Amino acid sequence: MSQVTVSQLAEVLGVTPDRLITQLNDAGIKVDDPSAAVTNEDKKKLLAYLRTSHGKGETSEDSSGPRKVTLKRKTVSELKVPAGGAGRGPRSRGAAPSRTVNVEVRKKRTYVKRGAIAEQEISDAEREEAARALEEARLAREQAEQAEREEAERRKQEAEEREKAEAEERARMEAEAEERRKEEEKQRALAEAQARVEAKVARQAAEREAERKRRGGGGKERPGAGDSKTRYGREELHVTPKSKRRKPKRKGRVSTQPTEHGFQKPTAPVVRVVDIPETITVGELAKLLAVKAGELIKALMNMGSMVTINQALDQETAILVVEELGHEARAAQAQDIEQELVAADDSDAGEEITRPPVVTVMGHVDHGKTSLLDYIRRAKVAAGEEGGITQHIGAYHVETDNGVVTFLDTPGHAAFTSMRARGAQATDIVILVVAADDGVMPQTKEAIQHARAAGVPLIVAVNKIDKPDADPDRVKSELAAEEVVPEDWGGEEIFVPVSALTGEGIDALLDAVLVQAEVLELKAVPERRCRGVVVESALDKGRGPVATILVQDGTLKRGDMILAGTEYGRVRAMFDENGQPIDEAGPSIPAEVLGLSGVPNAGDDVLAVADERKAREAADQRKQSAREGRLAEKQAAKLQNLFDQMSEGGTGEIQNVNLVIKADVQGSVEALRDALTRLSTDEIKVNVVASGVGGITESDASLAQASGAIIIGFNVRADASARKIIQEADLDLNYYSVIYDAIDDVKKAISGLLGTEVKEQIIGLAEVKDVFRSSKLGAIAGCLVVEGVVKRDNPIRVLRDNVVIFEGELESLRRFKDDVKEVQAGTECGIGVKQYNDVKPNDQIECFERVEVQRTLD
Known part of the structure; x- marks a missing residue:
């Protein structure tokens, strides 16, 4: 009979000898040596034991039919809210x-x-x-x-x-x-x-008196002279409204009814209906209301706004003051050039076809989002990211066996909140990547909130399952607490265990995405003009403004005139995510576009138009609206600062830290500006005086010199003229490639401006057991040090019933008859309190020290 040893069998089965010995012992086969022989009978017993332990044993009941039947019901109702x-x-x-x-x-x-x-009476807890x-x-x-x-x-x-x-x-x-x-x-x-x-x-x-005087006083009125005759025989003419004029009774005679004035004073206040645009000056609003500008300014001051006649008011403030004066206000619906463009675009027609899904990969930093996309795209993007984290938002599309899928990769650092929100708004499906060895983290919860707010379905990819300490069940439990419940637990979210390193579960993840896309029934019309969104934008020194556009509907072609936020231009060249030139991009396909008039903001809507003149007018109109909005906000901020200082008695001494931020892409500018502005405190305010995309220029350096600002360059450098000004003016210039390094350095600088503060630390506590009287030293407290250490030269406090009754210093500190400098806990000592003789038993003597520490941000 052929026999094998435990070690040989373990090698064949792919387990360790120790684990195989444990399983053999559990099966009733007593083996404790890896070199022991295992017979065929022992193998059969081990196989039967393993089948029983894994629930694969067959019984007559198992073969009789299915063990359970699941019935699903679905009802749909409507609710009006x-x-x-x-x-x-x-x-x-x-x-x-x-x-x-x-x-x-x-x-x-x-x-x-x-x-x-x-x-199964014992349920899973x-x-x-x-x-x-x-x-x-x-x-x-x-x-x-x-x-x-x-x-x-x-x-x-x-x-x-x-x-x-x-x-x-x-x-x-x-x-x-x-x-x-x-x-x-x-x-x-x-x-x-x-x-x-x-x-x-x-x-x-x-008239009769005058006629008598003219005739000598004795004559009588001339017969036939009517009352309407003047002394020269002419008839009097009286002008009356047309509605009250009467026809003459005989030819050559007009009515003699007196004149009635046509104006009537109003007896009730006149209520005017005023259309309010987005911004309007105080003077213009006063003309619309037919009131004096001073009266309108007085009403605004009573509402808490100090304004001038030429100051611009936002729409909400203007509506409030109009209603305060008793008139009716409504928001103006201006029929501008932009609405004409939208109406012209709506007239396009075509046949709807199924479009690829747009999938956003979100999650906590270093949970493997970009590495997961690397395996799908067979690229190495994560290795090129500074600090091992994604600094930009990326758009890629891949072709699978079942169709095309477009992926958006968002950063996971806390400073990139706006990027994650923008990714969730432009997507159809969200893949939430959670590391199996790390669990749910703050950015994971934030990604769930963005997905819920956008109303898109969620697919959870439990990554890093190849690690030894991976625990997918823990991830499910933590996500269940956030109301993300897996399907096998009775929920609706799809959970797919994957490994971005080995590729395990990638095919199942793509299949889940495509199945979810089929359920959503995503449609688009390729024949219509392009509609999309700016995913990212940058300023390239050789190519000019570059924008990554995700086409949401229609087709974007090379040569099209597009309007992106406040910028416009004709598409001179288009590239895919790999840098290869393309002629067009259909629905759900990202493209890198050249030819815009400037760098658009990330998240701006993109619309292809037929008329270049209308596109330019719409861009100018948007710039004007944005400029007026910034002016109104700036004036409101100045007034708010004035009110704050008045409320503080005019003593609001706030230190300002001015920054000039330049970065390689628009998304990084937003992230840095938001993260650094949030570092402001009640004593120190962080002001971003200027920010933009591209290298640091001479104008940036001059502005930093004039405002005393710190220049921060994120993945950009200063040109020669800017470096000259920076060296001459000795400006503070800092280059960064990782966002949290910039945040940490600014936080340290602000902490240095906060200065130091003195804090008290209790270092020891002694309990008074008895009090002895000395003719030379006065009252001596016999104490037991119960905590810390009591030092001779440190200040002390005397506490009675946990209430401070005296604060001073020690007169003497003795152990037996020897003067000592300090006494440790658990040791008895004699303490003499300087200039205080009312120490009683059960009092406590607290010893403390004052330490000067550097103030930091919370």
Whole structure:
């Protein structure tokens, strides 16, 4: 009979000899030496044991039919909720329109055979805990949704009641005003009629008197002379409104009714309806309201805004002040050139086809996002990143056996929050990469929030499963706490274990992405003009402004005129992510574009237009709007600083740290500006006086010299003229390639400006056991040092019932009859308190020291 040893069998099975010996012993085969022989009978017993331990033993019940049956049910209902809340206050002109939300409820029930239930009486504690957490989260979510629906209904009812009350009040006031107006008109008409009668009588009497005097006082009125005759025989002419003129009774005679003035003083305030643009000056708003500028400025000052007649107001402030003056304001819907471009683009028609999905890879720093894409793309991008982390957002598309997939790689560092948000907004599916040996981290939670806010499905890639300390179950538990529950636990998120190093699970991950894309039914019209978004932008010294554009709809072709944010231009050249020239890019395909007038901001919308003139006008209009918005914000900030200083009594001494930031791409500029600005404190304020894309120029150095700013270059360098100014003015210039190095250095600089502070540290505590009286030394406290150390030259405090009753210094410190400098814990000593003789038993003597430490940022 052929026999093999334990070591040989372990080598064949691919396990260690120690593990095989343990399994043999568990199977009832007593073996303790790797060189011991293993018979065929022993192999059969080991095989039967392993099958039993892994649940693969066959019974008659197993062969009789399936062990469990799962039934799934799905119901869909509709819920109407307000789109933006129920009104914005008492001046709201109507309830906000509601929108319909589809609520889908999925239920799944599993029926298990009684024999299988008997075999699985001991349930998995971790699964029960996850199920319980899921149920609690579901109940909490349903309660929150119910509360939101009730709150929305309550607000809607309140808004309707408020609107009804306001309408009734307006109707009552208008009725009262109409009655007053009619009464005043009636009284005025009566007064005018009486005045006309009196004037006519007086005039006729005066004319008769004048005629008598002319004839010598004794003559009589000439027969046939009417009242309307003047002394020269002409008739009097009276001008009246057309509506009150009467036809003459006979030819050659006109009516003699007195003249009535056509102007009537208004009896109620005039309510004007004013269209408010995005920005408007105080003087222009006063003209629209037909009031004096001083009156409008007074109203704004009463609202807490100190303004001048030429100062620009934002739309919200202008609407508030118009309503404060009793007029009606509404946001102007300007029919500008940009809306014409959008309308012209909407007229394009074509057949919809299925487009590739856009997938964003998100997660914590160093969890393997770029390495995962490297394996998919068969490239080595991660090795070229500074510090081993992604500094830029990248766009790539790959061709798989089942179709094309476009990937967006976002940085994981905390400073790149805006990049992650931009990636989530431009994507169809989010792959959340979580390291199996690290678990859920802060940027992981932030990525989940961005995906939820964008409303896109989530696929979890549990990376680094090839490491020895990998624990995928721990990742599932931590994500379940964030309401990301795997499918095998009853949730909806797909979990795929992968290894970016070995490639394990990559095919399953791509299949999950394509299946999810089929469910989403992604469509686009290739024949229409291009619509897209700027993923990243940079300024290349040899090529000029370069923008990475992700085409979302239509087709971008070389030679097209495009509008990207505040920049425009004709596409002179297009390249793919590998730098190869291309002629066009269809839906969901990224492309690097040359030919823009400037560097657009990352995240700007891109629109292909037919008319270059309209594109230029739209870009100029956007620049003007942005300039006016910055001016309004700047003036508001100055006034806010003035108010802050007035509230502090005018003593607000705040140190300023000015920075000039230049980087290679727009996304890094945003990340640095946001991260460094957040370092500001109540005492030190970080101001970014200028920022931009490209190398450090002479103008940047001159601006830094004028403002006393620190120049930060991120993956860029200063040219010769800028270096000359920097050397002559001895400016502070710092180059960085990793973002958190720049953040740390600025944080250290700010900490140096904060200065030092003195802190007290308790170094020892002694408890008074008894007090002895000495004629020479006074009261001597017999103490036991219970904590730390009591030193002779350090200040002390006397505590009674944990309340400080005296603070001073020691007169003497003795061990037995010897003077000592310090006494350690657990040692008895005698303490004499200088200029204090009221020490009692059970008091505590606290010894402390004052230390000067450097202040740092929290």
